[in-house]
Structure formats: structure tokens, C-alpha cells
Amino acid sequence: MGNDIVIGGGGNDVIYGGGGNNFLFGGDGEDIFALRLADMDGGLNYIADFTRGEDILRFDDLFSNQSSDMDKLLANVAWDSNSQSFKGSDGDSAISLKIEGDKATLVIQADSDHSKTFVLDHVNFADIGNDAAAAQDLLNDIIRVGMG
Numbered sequence: 001m002g003n004d005i006v007i008g009g010g011g012n013d014v015i016y017g018g019g020g021n022n023f024l025f026g027g028d029g030e031d032i033f034a035l036r037l038a039d040m041d042g043g044l045n046y047i048a049d050f051t052r053g054e055d056i057l058r059f060d061d062l063f064s065n066q067s068s069d070m071d072k073l074l075a076n077v078a079w080d081s082n083s084q085s086f087k088g089s090d091g092d093s094a095i096s097l098k099i100e101g102d103k104a105t106l107v108i109q110a111d112s113d114h115s116k117t118f119v120l121d122h123v124n125f126a127d128i129g130n131d132a133a134a135a136q137d138l139l140n141d142i143i144r145v146g147m148g
């Protein structure tokens, strides 16, 4: 469960970085960057080539009652002008999204013991601005919970 470099192929890949800090590259195709709850060790997954509309982040077993909790988190996402980021929380669970240039930093906290940071690099999120509804739509587009 150390720090890994994972390079996808030209087709559609399911890419697990696992625990620790990982460098992930999906290559062409519609790639799934997947994470298990056990991998949420406070580490960082850097995704070098996240492609909006093609690639997704998948959380296999994030919550015991999976989709409803992510729905709650996303429903609570609001712009926080102090941190210049979007934040949503529900109990011990939280999500935040900060967009800087062509880089987005997404932090998902499942509970007080499990969190993971994702850096999506070379992505154009300029259309989001500070519009919380647009950020919710974006997160809905790129996040899947559960393996189904």
C-alpha cells in the first residue's frame, strides 16, 4: 500500500492507486479512477490526464449507505468565499473542490478516519466560476459511488 505510479493503456481502464500518494495516468479511452474505503488514508492521488466527459472517479465502498450519502454531500455543496472553494458536508463526511487554473483539488472525507485528496491536472473547469450549482453538476458528472 505504498506510493505507486499507474499508467493506463489506450483503451478503457480501471485504475487503482491504492493507499499512499499515487501518480495516475489513464491514457486514451474512458478511464475509471477507482478507490476503496481502505485506500482513504489521507494520501493524494494525482491524476495527470483527467478528461471531462470521459473519465470518472469511482468510490467502490465509500459509505455504508452509499449513494444517498454522496447525494446529501453534493446537495450541500456551496461556494466558500474565504477558501475560494466549494464545500459540502453531512455529519463527519465532507467534500471540497478548489479550482486553480487548469488544476482542480478535490478532497473527499468519508468519515473522521478516511479521506483522500485528488488533484486533477490539465483540466479546464473555468466554466464553473464560483457557481455552486455548476460545481454540483460537475461533481455529479465525474463521481460514481459503488461498483454497479
Ligand SMILES: [Ca+2]
Pocket (backbone or CB within 6 Å): 008, 009, 010, 011, 012, 013, 026, 027, 028, 029, 030, 031
Ligand atoms: Ca486508458
